[in-house]
Amino acid sequence: MELIEFVQSHWEQMLELAWEHVQLVGLSVGVAILTGVPFGIYISQRESLAKWVLAVAGMIMTIPSIALFGIMIPIFSVINQGIGFVPAFTALVLYSQLPIIRNTYVAIQSVDPNIRDAAIGMGMTPLQRLRQVEIPIALPVIMAGVRTATILTIGIAAIAAYIGAGGLGEYISRGISTSYTTMVQVGAIAVSILALLADFLLGKFQKWIAPKTPMSNKEAVR
């Protein structure tokens, strides 16, 4: 009951925080796509590099988010952005890299060797092969990486409230420090709903872009 009352009285503030959250996540994942996808494609053509890149990206993933935010503070203090949007955004971009790079790399790598062989045999240059054949085939799996990254980032962004980045995490951090359980619950539920909604919409999108083959649809579920 308290939950409903809280939501009723804080309706507008909640929407505002949710919007902040979406902006933070959207921008981070957007930038992560712009860097991670080309990078993943690049390392799929350079096998020796791939091992290292994936190892480094994997290491970043293992750093606890609160620690990574902590690391960002002194670094960005140099340009007077120690707390707030910039360090949060940077940390989230780093976190979303791994699923995006790895899925892109795996997707391109797992294109049927016969199909790659045919593309080469037809006289396609490496760029033509990527653009006309490999990337379209890999797209559903790349999209699955984006989906994973988005959901991951929505959760981690909640913690970014501790360094003043705003978003629905505000309710959680403020609720914990004031022992206001209802506020924590509302924050947690709201973040979950946001994650579920994003997952649902991206899932729809993923299906929509999948080439119409039974095989790639199955892969897209993965």
Place this chain on the structure above:
Amino acid sequence: MIELKDVTKVYKSEEGDVKAVDGVTMEVGEGEICVFLGPSGCGKTTLLRMINRMIEPTRGTIRVNGQDIQQMDPYQLRRSIGYVIQQTGLFPNMTVEQNVTVVPRLLGWDRVKIKDRYNELMDMMGLNPDEYRDRYPWELSGGQQQRIGVARALAADPPVMLMDEPFAALDPVIRDHLQSELLRIQRTVRKTILFVSHQIDEAIRLGDTIAIFQSGKLMQHGTPDELLSRPANDFVSRFVGSDRHLKRLSLFRVRDLLDGTEKKSAKNVGQIDPQYAVHLDTNLREALSILLSSPTASLHVLDEDQQVVGRINWKDFEKLGAIQSSSDPESLAQ
């Protein structure tokens, strides 16, 4: 025309160098089908893939229509050579029409020309262009997919085609059908075709010449008749099989046993037992099989108008030792 001179491919491995292809020198004439035959790992596919520079030779020169391929841009070279592989390699993200017209699009043909070419190719393959235009490869049967694969390879009208076991994954009935389709198409397009196979029967049927390989070495290169009647060594004779003399029969037709002096008799097919009659164009392997079942130990021979033009019996088969295959192997496949 394709000329190979001392073509060698060495792969380095920990146990020492492996010669996948070892000093192969041979020629394939323009408009001919040459079948590369041999057990798996004999280097036939490696050799094939060196023709379009998907694999670079360690040593030796390859000339396609007089031009040394090492001097050519590999992408341009590949666009000028049709390429068909076993698992079709059709692009699943493209429709049938997009698949077939890949190379013309790479070559920058204009749209009208590409569309016309698509229609022409599909007609040639016996597939309705409009019915298949917007369909995706996975919607088609294996046989249809491979026909699209052949159409795609023919799209830019390349003088040379490389076919790497294109029919091996298909069931025997479909394979048989596609083999005769290929021969039918070849009669009009007259490409120089290099065809990798591991089946002696396919090689005999399709090849103007057959090249047999073992451990990267060319064992023998000759017409199917030469290989079957005079195998160069033990390996070739074992590979073509102990029934090679029977196989050789399929290279000849009943026509070859008759000396051309036969006259039309008044009899027509109504007056003889059609079960024990053969046509002039029936191949001798089939004729022998029918003869084995004939109670009179002889067969009536019919011409195109179903008129009896002669008889053959066991004695006639004895002539075979003396005659060379004179028949055009393509017409045998009908």
